[in-house]
Amino acid sequence: MRFKEPLIATAGQFVMVWVPGVDEFPMSVSYTGDRCGITYQIIGEGTKALAYKKPGEKIGLRGPYGKGFSIRGKKLLFVGGGVGMAPLAPLVEMAAAKGASVDLVLGAKTRGDLLFESRSAVAGARVHLSTDDGSIGFKGLATELAQIVVGKQSYDCMYACGPEKMLAKLLTIATEKGIPMQASLERIIKCGIGICDSCAIDGKHVCRDGPVFSEGDLRRFTELGKSKLDAAGRKIPI
Numbered sequence: 001m002r003f004k005e006p007l008i009a010t011a012g013q014f015v016m017v018w019v020p021g022v023d024e025f026p027m028s029v030s031y032t033g034d035r036c037g038i039t040y041q042i043i044g045e046g047t048k049a050l051a052y053k054k055p056g057e058k059i060g061l062r063g064p065y066g067k068g069f070s071i072r073g074k075k076l077l078f079v080g081g082g083v084g085m086a087p088l089a090p091l092v093e094m095a096a097a098k099g100a101s102v103d104l105v106l107g108a109k110t111r112g113d114l115l116f117e118s119r120s121a122v123a124g125a126r127v128h129l130s131t132d133d134g135s136i137g138f139k140g141l142a143t144e145l146a147q148i149v150v151g152k153q154s155y156d157c158m159y160a161c162g163p164e165k166m167l168a169k170l171l172t173i174a175t176e177k178g179i180p181m182q183a184s185l186e187r188i189i190k191c192g193i194g195i196c197d198s199c200a201i202d203g204k205h206v207c208r209d210g211p212v213f214s215e216g217d218l219r220r221f222t223e224l225g226k227s228k229l230d231a232a233g234r235k236i237p238i
């Protein structure tokens, strides 16, 4: 969904999207600059109502919020799982435009769920596809393909967004290989500005201290890939 309004944001930052009368929820900025945009998967009531909106109808956006990714080094590996590609796509473009060598492991359940394959290739990334059902590319998990890719060359930094179990596995791979890592985490975000505590993870707020965290914080998070708070603040397994 693209907007006429400009939004100056760093890749990895998010906006709170208000669908009047329905809900307000966080979405990564997937297009920055003059015609900013978000890319969403229809999950429940909020995203369904968003999908029914027609051009010219009003929704609210506040932000950008949080800490985004920062480009470190020249040989970069990106791993995007499903709609987790949304914050990575503008970063891939920015890194490639700066002359970095970019490898992207792009994973999804099936071929039809792969996001921003051509956008990333046009930007200059070498795209390695994986699908759980093998409908295109490597058959298996993005983490399995990432393990193969990191075995072939060295990287200055790994960037990841996707299911938290994927992020936890990638952290293990990055640690084994000594690759610095930045990953964007997902928690229930209500206020977006570090007040309500609903996005707390091991004493940090995903909305204000994240959503992008570096390997030091990621290693300290005992909840990573294991548990999170639900909308009522109860701890639930991931």
Ligand SMILES: Cc1cc2nc3c(=O)[nH]c(=O)nc-3n(C[C@H](O)[C@H](O)[C@H](O)COP(=O)(O)OP(=O)(O)OC[C@H]3O[C@@H](n4cnc5c(N)ncnc54)[C@H](O)[C@@H]3O)c2cc1C
Residues within 6 Å of the ligand: 014, 023, 024, 025, 026, 027, 028, 029, 038, 039, 040, 041, 042, 043, 044, 045, 046, 047, 048, 083, 086, 087, 185, 186, 187, 188, 189, 190, 211
């Ligand atoms: C920093 C961040 C960036 C995100 N970026 C994207 C994106 O670019 N594209 C995308 O498709 N999704 C993104 N999400 C997830 C997205 O916010 C949820 O999928 C969305 O809120 C679902 O709302 P719903 O009303 O459709 O579903 P619901 O039925 O209300 O919820 C379904 C599930 O979505 C999650 N969710 C619901 N409300 C929230 C909330 N306020 N905050 C976080 N998670 C919630 C919960 O896990 C919940 O169980 C992002 C989440 C975070 C934290």
